[in-house]
Amino acid sequence: MAGQQLLMTFPVTATSHGLAEYRARGGYTVLEDALHTRTPQEITQAVTAAGLQGRGGALFPTGRKWAVVVPGDGQPHYLVANADEGEPGTFKDRWILENAPHLLLEGMLLSAYALEARHCFIYIRGEFDLPYRRVAAAVEEAYEAGWLGEHIGGTGFACDILVYRGAGAYVAGEASGLLSSLEGKKSYPRNRPPRLTVRGLYQRPTVVNNVESLSNVAGIVAHGAAAFRAVGTQKSPGTRLISVSGHINRPGVYEVELGFPWRKFLEEDCGGVLGGRPLKAVVPGGISSKVLTGAETETLRLSHEDLWSAGSTLGSGGMIVVAEGTCMVRLLQIMLRFYHHESCGQCTPCRDGTGWMHRIIDRIVAGDGRPEDIERLYYIAKYNDGTTICGLGDAAGFAASGMLDKFRDEFDYYIAHKRSRCEGRIE
Amino acid sequence: MTEILINGQPVQARPDQTVLEAALAAGFYVPYFCWHPRLSIAGNCRMCLVEVEGRGLDIACNMPVTAGMRVLTDSEEVKAHRKAILQFITLNHPVDCGICDKAGECRLQDYYYTYNGERSKSVEPKLRSSKHHGLSDRIVLDNERCILCLRCTRFTHEVSKSKSLGVERRADASNIRAVEDGSLDRDPYSDNIIDLCPVGALQSRSFLYKARIWYLEPTPSVCPGCERGCTVQIWHRKAEWRLKALDPRQNTCIARVTPLENPAVNGAWICNKGRDLARIFERARAEHPMLKGKAVALDEAVQAARALIVAARRPAALVSNWGSNEELAAFKRHLGEMFATFVKIDAAPEPGERIADELLIRPDKNPNTACARALFGDGPPILPEGSDLVLVWGEGCDFATLPRGARIIFLNCYLRPENGHADVFVPLSTQTERRGHYTNFEGTVSEFQPCFSKPDSVADAAVLFEALAAPVQARP
Numbered sequence: 021m022a023g024q025q026l027l028m029t030f031p032v033t034a035t036s037h038g039l040a041e042y043r044a045r046g047g048y049t050v051l052e053d054a055l056h057t058r059t060p061q062e063i064t065q066a067v068t069a070a071g072l073q074g075r076g077g078a079l080f081p082t083g084r085k086w087a088v089v090v091p092g093d094g095q096p097h098y099l100v101a102n103a104d105e106g107e108p109g110t111f112k113d114r115w116i117l118e119n120a121p122h123l124l125l126e127g128m129l130l131s132a133y134a135l136e137a138r139h140c141f142i143y144i145r146g147e148f149d150l151p152y153r154r155v156a157a158a159v160e161e162a163y164e165a166g167w168l169g170e171h172i173g174g175t176g177f178a179c180d181i182l183v184y185r186g187a188g189a190y191v192a193g194e195a196s197g198l199l200s201s202l203e204g205k206k207s208y209p210r211n212r213p214p215r216l217t218v219r220g221l222y223q224r225p226t227v228v229n230n231v232e233s234l235s236n237v238a239g240i241v242a243h244g245a246a247a248f249r250a251v252g253t254q255k256s257p258g259t260r261l262i263s264v265s266g267h268i269n270r271p272g273v274y275e276v277e278l279g280f281p282w283r284k285f286l287e288e289d290c291g292g293v294l295g296g297r298p299l300k301a302v303v304p305g306g307i308s309s310k311v312l313t314g315a316e317t318e319t320l321r322l323s324h325e326d327l328w329s330a331g332s333t334l335g336s337g338g339m340i341v342v343a344e345g346t347c348m349v350r351l352l353q354i355m356l357r358f359y360h361h362e363s364c365g366q367c368t369p370c371r372d373g374t375g376w377m378h379r380i381i382d383r384i385v386a387g388d389g390r391p392e393d394i395e396r397l398y399y400i401a402k403y404n405d406g407t408t409i410c411g412l413g414d415a416a417g418f419a420a421s422g423m424l425d426k427f428r429d430e431f432d433y434y435i436a437h438k439r440s441r442c443e444g445r446i447e
Numbered sequence: 448m449t450e451i452l453i454n455g456q457p458v459q460a461r462p463d464q465t466v467l468e469a470a471l472a473a474g475f476y477v478p479y480f481c482w483h484p485r486l487s488i489a490g491n492c493r494m495c496l497v498e499v500e501g502r503g504l505d506i507a508c509n510m511p512v513t514a515g516m517r518v519l520t521d522s523e524e525v526k527a528h529r530k531a532i533l534q535f536i537t538l539n540h541p542v543d544c545g546i547c548d549k550a551g552e553c554r555l556q557d558y559y560y561t562y563n564g565e566r567s568k569s570v571e572p573k574l575r576s577s578k579h580h581g582l583s584d585r586i587v588l589d590n591e592r593c594i595l596c597l598r599c600t601r602f603t604h605e606v607s608k609s610k611s612l613g614v615e616r617r618a619d620a621s622n623i624r625a626v627e628d629g630s631l632d633r634d635p636y637s638d639n640i641i642d643l644c645p646v647g648a649l650q651s652r653s654f655l656y657k658a659r660i661w662y663l664e665p666t667p668s669v670c671p672g673c674e675r676g677c678t679v680q681i682w683h684r685k686a687e688w689r690l691k692a693l694d695p696r697q698n699t700c701i702a703r704v705t706p707l708e709n710p711a712v713n714g715a716w717i718c719n720k721g722r723d724l725a726r727i728f729e730r731a732r733a734e735h736p737m738l739k740g741k742a743v744a745l746d747e748a749v750q751a752a753r754a755l756i757v758a759a760r761r762p763a764a765l766v767s768n769w770g771s772n773e774e775l776a777a778f779k780r781h782l783g784e785m786f787a788t789f790v791k792i793d794a795a796p797e798p799g800e801r802i803a804d805e806l807l808i809r810p811d812k813n814p815n816t817a818c819a820r821a822l823f824g825d826g827p828p829i830l831p832e833g834s835d836l837v838l839v840w841g842e843g844c845d846f847a848t849l850p851r852g853a854r855i856i857f858l859n860c861y862l863r864p865e866n867g868h869a870d871v872f873v874p875l876s877t878q879t880e881r882r883g884h885y886t887n888f889e890g891t892v893s894e895f896q897p898c899f900s901k902p903d904s905v906a907d908a909a910v911l912f913e914a915l916a917a918p919v920q921a922r923p
Binding site for chain 1: 503532570574597617
């Protein structure tokens with residue numbers, strides 16, 4: 021147990037995701053109570069006061085995002101749950117979608133009430149099969165029980181939720197790309213301004229929140245902002261779902277109270293590095309966050325501010341553990357192949373830069389690297405940073421520059437000797 | 448007005464302008480590929496990156512002006528990023544300017560010389576892609592040259608509304624493609640995407656490999672294809688590049704037609720019919736005046752026509768709505784009192800041609816009906832009974848419908864069988880050989896200028912009318 025838990029508060033069984041057991045755990049009482057006794061503004065205030073930060077990776081304060089939407093401005097508002105969890109190493113939303121879909125629905129209904137959104141969408145990753153079936157079944161159950169549709173909880177509040185399946189593009193997980201896809205177009209991200217909360221889906225104010233963020237809303241409304249702030253640290257309240265994968269004895273999804281010591285989490289909760297090897301590196305929050313060496317994780321706590329101070333981020337919570345003996349050159353090759361494959365091709369630096377980086381790293385791995393390739397990779401990373409429409413170009417650059425910063429000697433060795441310093445697979 | 452600072456100088460901008468528009472209007476050049484004043488903002492080429500003090504870099508085309516913002520359009524940071532963007536754009540762009548039709552008017556070529564000018568940093572082989580993809584019967588696409596600015600797809604979605612182009616696949620494998628087979632063929636405005644393309648990716652089949660553009664020059668003209676009267680530029684060889692070594696027709700052919708931007712009439716667009724003016728003007732020319740099918744000198748034909756006019760008691764005339772304002776006025780001034788005059792509709796829609804739409808195409812397929820009707824009335828061209836002489840000016844008249852026994856003076860530019868049936872036939876100069884004005888259906892007057900000189904044996908209509916009238920006035 022890595023500190024206090026807010027979401028994983030029940031034993032997962034074959035039926036624990038259903039409406040009956042969710043009701044038995046006190047489900048939808050928060051919604052019913054809020055619809056009768058709270059105003060939409062009170063819910064927004066609670067979320068703002070709780071200091072909830074977006075759990076999708078950007079860590080943008082949810083309350084500040086909501087505050088842009090003007091209640092009663094005479095136009096429709098939309099709420100979209102971003103369940104297009106595509107960041108490599110991340111599979112934490114999947115846990116919610118599979119095991120607590122009603123928690124997401126209740127959080128969405130509360131948020132829709134706060135944002136005056138009549139129509140909500142769940143944009144779910146196309147590759148997710150069981151999560152999709154669970155969420156779709158939960159929506160059906162909720163309609164039958166009267167928690168969706170007209171007159172929810174006997175009030176005038178009405179809300180519909182549509183579950184939409186993506187078609188397998190990583191950029192569709194970016195909020196504006198998601199909306200383009202939801203509108204039926206190619207999932208090209210959009211330029212800001214305008215912000216999506218001003219002109220989003222169908223050119224209307226739209227809030228796009230991560231599944232985990234929305235799942236936290238019910239708890240915040242039920243117990244108050246102060247109770248939420250009591251968990252976690254001053255600057256990053258609450259808990260995070262962390263999905264741990266890689267060279268680790270017990271991979272899986274863990275709920276971690278923010279501020280929990282990192283090393284302790286890896287050793288005690290996750291059972292330590294596979295085969296008892298030393299920890300070489302950790303990708304802390306999906307491959308778009310900068311890699312940290314094993315030594316750096318010694319002193320850090322799992323909180324947003326600690327990771328930021330180390331020059332990285334807890335991002336989407338996709339933690340990839342890398343044991344000693346892993347070739348970082350080939351690891352970077354895998355990452356860059358991913359970015360090249362997933363770049364949408366809309367804007368120049370990312371479209372051409374990701375492919376260029378991929379071809380360079382392929383050449384290095386094939387033993388044809390040149391000493392100036394390192395500078396070339398840094399050059400591409402530098403001019404991808406901040407020049408693209410969405411963050412994919414930046415992220416590809418971070419992945420490359422992060423690896424090069426921390427493991428430069430391995431790249432130099434590979435280029436000079438035309439082979440890896442770390443031979444063989446480690447299993 | 449909002450005041451912003453560009454490179455330290457105060458600039459007045461409208462609040463609804465973007466920084467790019469404000470900068471261009473104030474004379475600070477910011478380079479761009481994907482932005483176009485008549486299309487939506489795509490913001491994908493990233494070439495117009497500028498620095499806002501305190502906010503870092505962002506694209507100017509999508510940046511609203513805010514009071515007091517301090518924009519730098521050529522700080523070191525901006526220059527370095529522009530250079531890098533050009534590095535990225537040219538990464539897989541085949542620098543085949545030597546065989547590219549766009550060379551000489553290519554944005555990428557200009558910008559690379561201006562803002563980068565160095566060798567590529569890349570040592571990877573360039574990506575290959577399809578070279579001569581037939582996008583439609585009129586347009587071929589070179590995917591290697593394409594920089595995916597999406598001007599063409601936006602044009603078909605926003606202006607021509609055919610929605611016929613889209614992007615296939617992603618990342619650097621993205622390709623522009625017609626959404627279904629032949630969808631671009633059905634777009635009568637498709638050729639505008641050739642001009643919109645900032646590089647040489649979209650090429651006109653009719654212009655492909657025909658000429659280097661630096662041998663050509665444009666002459667402002669007006670499209671006679673319909674009553675819209677779009678202003679166009681007719682491109683032809685520069686006088687100093689008309690070479691004896693070439694076929695004479697190559698020296699005096701219409702190489703291509705492009706729109707001449709004109710907010711009052713056609714904006715920045717023309718339809719495909721306007722691109723094909725060569726089909727109108729380069730039909731076989733009538734170059735020899737004739738008397739009943741026998742070739743004579745121009746003078747002799749004019750004398751014969753004069754004699755017919757003097758002898759006639761009830762002459763009638765069918766004037767051309769392809770005549771310029773000046774020619775129609777000359778007819779009215781010199782011959783109007785003598786002839787019972789009617790306006791003839793020279794051209795009817797061709798089979799399969801789009802009759803009309805909301806953008807440009809108009810139902811009347813003649814350029815100057817408005818002026819002709821203003822001068823000669825809009826009655827139907829039914830000649831009075833007993834007309835003993837008919838002067839037919841221009842095409843579209845079936846001689847069989849003329850009063851039986853009437854003598855015919857026929858004035859026309861092109862080789863037609865009926866030329867020989869007329870009592871007097873005088874060939875006229877075409878629109879590309881003279882200067883004049885057309886009045887479009889909204890009353891807007893546009894000028895066309897001569898591209899070529901006319902053959903000596905053909906007459907300018909305005910001069911001819913004066914010559915035909917002279918003796919009549921002399922002998923009351």
